[in-house]
Amino acid sequence: MKCLLYTVGQHELTKHQVAVKILNRQKIRSLDVVGKIRREIQNLKLFRHPHIIKLYQVISTPTDIFMVMEYVSGGELFDYICKNGKPMCSWFFVQ
Numbered sequence: 001m002k003c004l005l006y007t008v009g010q011h012e013l014t015k016h017q018v019a020v021k022i023l024n025r026q027k028i029r030s031l032d033v034v035g036k037i038r039r040e041i042q043n044l045k046l047f048r049h050p051h052i053i054k055l056y057q058v059i060s061t062p063t064d065i066f067m068v069m070e071y072v073s074g075g076e077l078f079d080y081i082c083k084n085g086k087p088m089c090s091w092f093f094v095q
Contacts, residue, residue: 005021005022006019006020006021006022007019007020007022008020008071009068011056016071018056018069018070018071019069019070019071019072020067020068021066021067021069022064022065022066023037023064023065023066023067024063024064025062025063025065026063028065037065041055041058041067044069053070053072054069054070055067055068055069055070056068056070
């Protein structure tokens with residue numbers, strides 16, 4: 001059961017592309033990851049670093065949480081590391 005979906009959107013004023021992480025509230029509760037999601041949002045609000053995705057806005061509805069974030073092409077770092085193995089993983093963690 002997947003609790004999130006990523007999509008690309010466009011900021012209405014600036015016309016910049018943004019990534020939108022869509023989290024279904026019912027699914028995150030059933031997977032018992034509510035605390036993890038809260039921490040992720042809190043941490044992303046605090047971080048200001050050129051190599052960490054910026055969180056622009058969090059929109060909550062009764063059914064979903066939408067995290068509007070900086071868009072970076074190329075996919076997720078975790079997936080890249082999994083595809084490229086231990087040497088690449090070591091290189092990133094040294095950074």
